[in-house]
Every structure is written in C-alpha cells, then in structure tokens.
Amino acid sequence: MDHSTGYESVAQEFLARRGRTPCTGIGAKEVRSWARGLSPKSSVIDIGCGPGFPLTAILVEEKLDVFAVDGSAAFVAAFQRNLPGIPILCEPVQTSKMFDRTFGAALSWGLIFLLKVEDQHRLIQRFSEILVPGGRLLFTAPAPPCSWIDVMTNLESVSLGADEYRKLLAGAGLTVSAEYEDEGQNHYFDAIKSGRNEQQIQRSSDAGTGKGF
Numbered sequence: 001m002d003h004s005t006g007y008e009s010v011a012q013e014f015l016a017r018r019g020r021t022p023c024t025g026i027g028a029k030e031v032r033s034w035a036r037g038l039s040p041k042s043s044v045i046d047i048g049c050g051p052g053f054p055l056t057a058i059l060v061e062e063k064l065d066v067f068a069v070d071g072s073a074a075f076v077a078a079f080q081r082n083l084p085g086i087p088i089l090c091e092p093v094q095t096s097k098m099f100d101r102t103f104g105a106a107l108s109w110g111l112i113f114l115l116k117v118e119d120q121h122r123l124i125q126r127f128s129e130i131l132v133p134g135g136r137l138l139f140t141a142p143a144p145p146c147s148w149i150d151v152m153t154n155l156e157s158v159s160l161g162a163d164e165y166r167k168l169l170a171g172a173g174l175t176v177s178a179e180y181e182d183e184g185q186n187h188y189f190d191a192i193k194s195g196r197n198e199q200q201i202q203r204s205s206d207a208g209t210g211k212g213f
C-alpha cells in the first residue's frame with residue numbers, strides 16, 4: 001500500500017535530485033527566514049518532510065524542537081540517516097496521529113496539492129488542530145486553481161487556488177499573513193492560527209448572532 005502519493009516508487013530519483021544536501025536549494029531561503037521568525041526553541045512539525053534535506057535540516061540548524069512525518073519508507077530511512085535523533089513518523093497524513101500533540105508551528109512544503117481535494121480540506125483542518133493558538137503555518141501550493149501531471153510520479157496534482165485555500169484556512173481559524181514565491185515559482189501561504197483572545201471574541205460574537213446555536 002502506497003502512503004506517499006507515488007513518491008516511494010521514485011524515491012531514489014528524488015534523492016539524487018533534491019535530497020542530497022542540507023539547507024540549500026529551492027525553498028531554503030524562504031524556510032530559513034520563516035524559521036527565524038518563530039519563537040526560539042518552538043516545536044515545529046515538517047509534514048511531508050521527504051528525506052529531511054534540504055528543508056527539515058534548516059529547522060534543526062535553527063535550534064527548533066523538530067518533528068516530522070512522511071508516508072514514504074525510503075524517505076523516512078534517508079531522513080533517519082540525515083537527521084539522526086529527530087522524531088519522525090512513517091505515516092500517511094490522512095490518518096497520521098501527528099504525534100498526538102500540538103506544535104508551535106507546522107511546515108508543509110510540496111505536499112497538499114498531491115492529495116485528493118477532500119484530503120486537502122481535511123489536511124487544512126488538521127493543520128489548525130495541531131497548532132497552538134498563535135501557532136504558525138507555512139505551506140506551498142500554486143496560486144491559480146489548476147491541475148497538472150507531477151513530473152516525477154506521473155500522477156495528477158490539483159491546486160485549489162489561493163482564493164479557495166484562504167477561504168478554507170479562514171474556516172479552520174487560520175489567517176494568511178503573507179504570500180510570496182521563491183525562485184522555483186513555488187507559492188507560499190504563511191498563516192497564523194487565531195490566538196486565544198480572538199477565538200473568545202469570535203465565540204461571543206457568534207453567540208450574539210445566534211450562529212452558535
């Protein structure tokens with residue numbers, strides 16, 4: 001059973017291209033800058049981490065408290081060689097317990113658009129569930145709604161588009177604070193989970209309009 005949306009079967013090819021060196025390459029600058037904006041020693045989970053090079057290694061280098069999950073056994077084995085001692089689960093994100101805990105931040109680079117639409121909706125909900133109030137989320141997906149064939153796996157990828165992602169994030173209590181693109185034209189959604197005070201304000205205004213009943 002494949003829990004990696006086709007990546008397990010192209011793991012060696014992927015490792016030869018992207019998984020060889022830590023902390024450099026596409027996305028490194030953006031993830032470094034995001035990581036530096038987190039509170040020192042924050043807990044952060046890399047969801048769909050691949051082999052841990054290049055990006056998870058940046059979180060480790062920034063001295064964050066790092067956790068990771070990926071559905072490919074080959075990538076998890078490479079991750080354990082690359083970043084020994086960093087906790088990782090080999091699980092599909094659709095059913096992963098994600099360590100059964102909350103985090104100060106979550107990174108998910110190059111994953112969401114690989115999933116079926118209903119799984120994308122659910123993952124956005126999960127992002128929110130595993131973040132503490134005020135927690136930060138960074139993920140990538142193309143800004144225009146589109147579908148295409150993944151060059152590595154030959155499977156269809158689907159971006160719901162920035163408007164829809166923003167709407168789903170808002171519905172899950174996550175506000176997009178910034179969007180930007182890297183040198184590889186990957187589009188980043190940098191979001192924050194509503195703080196406790198905002199949630200309380202929202203709940204009392206819902207009660208006032210009768211929406212909570």
Ligand SMILES: C[S@@+](CC[C@H](N)C(=O)[O-])C[C@H]1O[C@@H](n2cnc3c(N)ncnc32)[C@H](O)[C@@H]1O
Nearest residue numbers: 004005007048049050070071072092093109110
């Ligand atoms: C494009 S790669 C990105 C890897 C890594 N984030 C990076 O920056 O190099 C997508 C990753 O998502 C993982 N993946 C795909 N579908 C998954 C699923 N349903 N559950 C868990 N991991 C999945 C793949 O195994 C692969 O490591």
